[in-house]
Amino acid sequence: MGADLPHPFDPLSLAEIETAIATVKKAHGDVLFNVVTVQEPRKAEMTAWLEGPETAPRPKRVADVVVIAPGGKVYDGLVDLAEPKITKWELLDGEQPIITMEELQLVEHIARKDPKVIEQCVISGIPAEDMHKVYCDPWTIGYDERFGSGVRLQQAFMYYRPDVDSCQYQYPLDFCPIYDADKQEIIAIDVPTLRRPLSKVAPADYHPAAVEARGGYRSDIKPINITQPEGVSFEIKGREIEWQNWKFHIGFSYREGIVLNNITFNDKGTVRPIFYRLSLAEMVVPYGNPERPHQRKHALDQGEYGAGYMANSLSLGCDCKGSIHYLDAHFPTRAGGLRTIKNAICIHEEDAGILFKHVDFRDDSVIVTRGRKLIVQQVFTAANYEYVVAWVFHQDGTIQPEIKLTGILNTYAMLPDEDTHGWGTQVFPGVNAHNHQHLFCLRVDANVDGPNNTVFVNDAVPSPHPVGSAENFYGNGFFSRRTKLATAGASRTDYDGATSRTWEICNPSKLNPYSRKPVSYKLVSREVPGLLPKPGSLVWKRAAFARHTVHVTPYADDQLWPAGRHVPQTSGEPSRGLPEWIGDGAASIDDTDVVLWHTFGLTHFPAPEDFPVMPAEPMTLLLRPRNFFASNPVLDVPPSYSSTPSQVAAGGKGVTDAADRMSRLAFGQANREG
Amino acid sequence: MGADLPHPFDPLSLAEIETAIATVKKAHGDVLFNVVTVQEPRKAEMTAWLEGPETAPRPKRVADVVVIAPGGKVYDGLVDLAEPKITKWELLDGEQPIITMEELQLVEHIARKDPKVIEQCVISGIPAEDMHKVYCDPWTIGYDERFGSGVRLQQAFMYYRPDVDSCQYQYPLDFCPIYDADKQEIIAIDVPTLRRPLSKVAPADYHPAAVEARGGYRSDIKPINITQPEGVSFEIKGREIEWQNWKFHIGFSYREGIVLNNITFNDKGTVRPIFYRLSLAEMVVPYGNPERPHQRKHALDQGEYGAGYMANSLSLGCDCKGSIHYLDAHFPTRAGGLRTIKNAICIHEEDAGILFKHVDFRDDSVIVTRGRKLIVQQVFTAANYEYVVAWVFHQDGTIQPEIKLTGILNTYAMLPDEDTHGWGTQVFPGVNAHNHQHLFCLRVDANVDGPNNTVFVNDAVPSPHPVGSAENFYGNGFFSRRTKLATAGASRTDYDGATSRTWEICNPSKLNPYSRKPVSYKLVSREVPGLLPKPGSLVWKRAAFARHTVHVTPYADDQLWPAGRHVPQTSGEPSRGLPEWIGDGAASIDDTDVVLWHTFGLTHFPAPEDFPVMPAEPMTLLLRPRNFFASNPVLDVPPSYSSTPSQVAAGGKGVTDAADRMSRLAFGQANREG
Ligand SMILES: [Co+2]
Ligand SMILES: [Co+2]
The missing domain is CATH 3.10.450.40 (Nuclear Transport Factor 2; Chain: A,)
Known part of the structure; x- marks a missing residue:
C-alpha cells in the first residue's frame, strides 16, 4: 500500500x-x-x-x-x-437532491425575462426596461403543498438595485416567483393582497465609494502584526494534522463542509481516541412570520445547498491573519466537469491568553503559562448570510466549535407606516427583516476511549433535604444528578437552564483512577433555544432534529444527516432522518457505539444595527474532557514565568523567565519601525 | 481648575x-x-x-x-x-470591615505556634518539629452562629507541604482552626468525628523541577509574535481612554477592582452616553458540601477581601502579550503607610477576526473587514483561585465582560476509600474537591442615551395561535414578548432558557428612527445558574443578590455593593444590600435613573483535569446595542478587501486591497528570521 x-x-x-x-x-x-x-x-x-x-x-x-x-x-x-x-x-421517487450553485445561478436570468415577473416589476414601479436592475435570490422552496415533491422547484426572492453596486436587500420586492428547475421556467408567482411598491429611499450602501461619500473611513486603527518567524507548531501529512497531542483527519464534504475524523489525544504516550467523526451535519433557519408565503422561508442550508458547495475561497491577510495553511476543495460541475474551491479551509494557531496561573499570596511566588489554540475554519455564503465555522482545539483537550454569523439579513418589503405585527423589524425605511432562528445540528460520533460509550444527562440540583434538617442543616448542599440515557427514545432531551444541564459522553468501562468516575467528554452548550415553530408545524416536521437539544442513536453507517439524505422539498410526512432512525425508540444506546446529535443556535430578532451588513455575532459551545485525564494535561506547557517559594526566598535565583520579549509598553518605547 | x-x-x-x-x-x-x-x-x-x-x-x-x-x-x-x-x-456596632491581605498574612504564623493546632497536626501525622511545613489559607469565617458578628474572625484551612515548593492543596488537613483577629489567637478548632490523617502519596507538582523530573516540557510550541510597530490605536489622558468611538474612565477600587465610568460612544459626531458606571460589584462562591463546617465556605470575595486588594501585579510578556498600557493601584497599609500594586490593570488591543463579510454568489464580489477589540483586564488571587477579569470593548458597540477562572481548587482531606457522597470529587489521592458555584454580580448603572431608562424582559415565544389556524396556519409564527419591569419588586427575574430570555435597558423617550423601538442595550447572558443553596439557607440570606438573575433598583448614591457595605460575618438576618434597598418593592423603576444587577457564573463540579492547577475556564456575557444605532456602526472600518460587481465586471479594476501583508502561508515560505 x-x-x-x-x-x-x-x-x-x-x-x-x-x-x-x-x-x-x-x-x-x-x-x-x-x-x-x-x-x-x-x-x-x-x-x-x-x-x-x-x-x-x-x-x-x-x-x-x-x-x-x-x-x-x-x-x-x-x-x-x-x-x-x-x-x-x-x-428515486419523489425525492429532490441538493440544489447546486449552478442551478441557483440560472434562476435570476430566467426570472428577468419572464413576462409575468416583468409585469409584477412594473406594478411595483420598475420600468420594464430596467429588468437588468432586478435581482433574485433563489431559495429552496422548502415545501409547498400546492406543488409537492415531484417537481423540482425554487422560490425566487426579488430585489432591485438602483445601481449595480448597491446592496439589493435595501430594495426588496413584495412578490415571489416559483421556478421549475426541470422546465427552467417560472410556473407561478405568489402576489400578496397588500401591495408594497418599490421603495424610493436613497441607498445606504457599505461599499467603499458609498462610505467615502459619507465622510470616509476611520483612520485611527494601527496595524497589529501576528507572525510566526520560526514556523507553525502543527504538522500536516496529507490531511492528517498533529498539534499539541491532538491528531485528526480533516475532511471536507459538499454537504457539511469541514468533517473531522479519528480525533485522538496523545496522553503521555498513550494515543486515546475521543471522537470518530465530528461535523455540523445539518441546520435550519426558520423564519417567524406566519403570513403566506413566508412559512416557506426555513432553509435547511446544509441539506438543501451544502456548506461545502457554498464554501468561500479564503484569502490570506483578509479572512485569515498570521501563518496559515490552506486546503482546497474539489467538486464536480453539473455537466460532469471539475470545480476547485481554492483555500476552502484555513488552519492556523492563535495565542489563547493565560492557560493557567497561580500566585501564592504568602510570597508572590507564581506560575503563569500562556495557552495556544488551533483553529480549523471555513466560511460559507448562503445567499444573504455568511457563516464562519471554526473548530477550535485547546491544549487542555477541549474542542470548541464556534460559529460567527455575518452577511446580510433576508429582507421583505414594507410600506412606510405598515405594522410589522411583531413578526419583523423595520431595519431601514421600507425594509422588514423577519424574526428567525439559526439552529445547527452538531453530529458527535463518539469514541471516548473506545467505541462503546453511554450518554448521561447531568443536572446541578440542590440537596433534597430541607434547610434545618440533619442532612442539610445550613441548606447549602448541592450535587450533580446523573441520569443515564438508556434508549434512543429516552435520549430526546432538552436544555434546562435551571439546572445548567450538560450531557456527558462516557466510557462506562474506563474509570478515572482518582475520581473513579467513567472517563468522559462533556457537552457544555448554553446557546440552545428551542425550536419556536410549534409541534406539528411544517418546520417541526421537516427539521425534526431541531425538536430537541440532544438525540442519541446507535451508530449506523450512512446515518450522517439528521434531516435525511435528500432534503429539498421533503414534506415532513413522515419526518426524515432522526425520527426514522429512532423509530419506536427501543434501541439501546447503553455501552455501545453511539452518535450524539446536538441542536444549538440562536434566535434573531433583527435590529437596525444588523443592516445593511451584520457585525459578526459569535456563538460557541464546548466539548470538555471530564474525568478523562488523571490530571491537568497541560502542566508540561512551558511557563512564561515561574518562581517557587524557595526561589523567591533566594532572591529570585533560579526562576524561570521565558517572557515574550516582543511585547512592549504601549507608550513606553519609541516606535521600532516606521 | x-x-x-x-x-x-x-x-x-x-x-x-x-x-x-x-x-x-x-x-x-x-x-x-x-x-x-x-x-x-x-x-x-x-x-x-x-x-x-x-x-x-x-x-x-x-x-x-x-x-x-x-x-x-x-x-x-x-x-x-x-x-x-x-x-x-x-x-459601628457588630459590623466587620473587609479583611485585608495583611490580616490574612498573620494567621499562618500564629496557627503554627498554637499548641492546640500543633496537637491536631500531630494527630494528623505531622511531627511537632515539622510545623514549618504546615500552611494555612485563612478565609473569612462567613458566618458562624456560635460566635456571631461581634468578634473579628477567620477560619484557617490547613495544609501541609512535604517540600517548601510543593503545592499544599495536595495535602489538606481535616481540622479547621478559628482565629480571632483582635486577640490574634486561635480560639477554637473544628475537628471532624471522622479523622483523615495526612496523605502519604507522593506529590504531583507543577513547578518546573517537578515537570522536568517527569520528563520535561514539550518543545513543539513555536513563538507567535504580536506587535504594533506604529503604536496602539487608543489614547489615554489620565485615566480616560478613547478608542474606536468609545470613551470612558478607568477607575480601580479596593473592592471591585476595575470600575468603568461615564462610558460613551461617539455616534457619527454625537457623543451618546451608555453606562454611567460598570463593575463587578460582588461575588459569592458557595460550596455544596452540607457537612459542618463546610457550610462556612462561601466567600463573598469582593466584599470580604476585595478584588482590588487581591489584584496581581501584571507582567509584560507573561500575563500580557502585545503592546500593553498599564495602570497602577494605590492603597493604604493597615498601619497607615502606602502600598502600590504596580501594573494592576493592563490595557491592550487584539485582532478580533472577521468583523463583517459578504460575498455575492453571483459574481464573487466581496467585502471582508477585520475587527479589533480593546481589553481592560486585571487578575486577582483569592487564596487558591485566580480570576482573570477582562472588559472587552468591540467596535460595534458591544461590551463583553469576560472572566476566566484558573488557579487551584479548594481541597479537603479524604480517606482512601471514603465516599464523597456526591458533594465532591477525588481529584488526586486523598484530595476531595467540593462542588461549588462561582456567582458574580455585574452592576450596570445605566445611562442609555440619558439617565431615564426602563428595563424590559424579552422572551422569544411562539405565536399563541395553533397550527392550522388562520393566524398561524403553518405554525411557524414567533415573536419577542416584551414585559416591562415597572417596580423594583417586580424586577426580580430569573433566566429562562426555554425563551432565551434577555433583558433590555432602554430609553423610552428615544426611538430608533427605523425600527421605532426605544434605543436600548440588551443583556445577553447564558451562563446563569441559579443559586443552588436553598431559599432560607445561610448563603441565600447572606448573598441575596444571587437569588435572581436580575434585580433593578432606582439609583441611589452609595448603593454600590449588593451584599452590603461591610460583608464579613453578616448573618443575613436581615439580608444586607439589595433586599434592604428594594424594601417593599414599590419603588418605580420606570423611566428613571436605574441600576441593573445581574448575577451570572458557573457551577463547578471538580474533576481530576482541574488538578493540581486548573486550565483557565472562560465565561462571558454581552451588553449589545439593539435599536440604539440607526445602522451598523462599523461600516467605516476600512475593509481588508472589497470588490463591487462593477469592479469584478471590469476585471478587478478599482478593487480595494488592504490585506495584511505580514500574513504568510504556514509552509509556503522560507523562514524569514532565525
Ligand atoms: Co440571523
Ligand atoms: Co471553581
Missing part, C-alpha cells in the same frame, strides 16, 4: 471525481451531476484498518453519486473507483 | 491617601486602616459637572475611610481632602 494512496477518509481527489463521472457517463449518458462525493468507509472496515493497517484490508474508495437524468429522473449511485464500476444505481 | 487636578472619578492618589491617613491619625491616633478609598462623587453633582465643567462646581475629593481602633472598635469616616477635615466619624 503506497503512501501516495488517498487516506480512506480523504475527500475524492480530482482524478477520483473524474473517474466516477466517466464511469457514470459511460453507462448512463449525459446526466447532471448534483453530487459526486466519497462514500465514507464502512465503520467496521475502517476501524479494523485503523487498528491494523498492515493486516486489515484497506477500505475501498467508493464514490457516492447523485444525478438528475433527462426528464427530471433522480438516481442514487455508487461507483467502485478501483475497478471502476457502478455497484448501485437506484431510481 | 487646573489640568493637574485629579478627575473626580479617579481613585485616590498616593498623596490623597496620605492626606486622609494623616488627618485621621491626627484626630484619632493609631488606628488600623482597613479602607482609604475615594468616596465616589454624588451623582447629581457629578452629572452637572460632566455636562458643564466650566460652570458647575467640580465635585469635591472625599476619602471614604474604615478603621479599626484599639479594642476592635470599627469606625466609618469621611475626610474632605481639600481642607482637609473629617466630616463623618461613626462607630
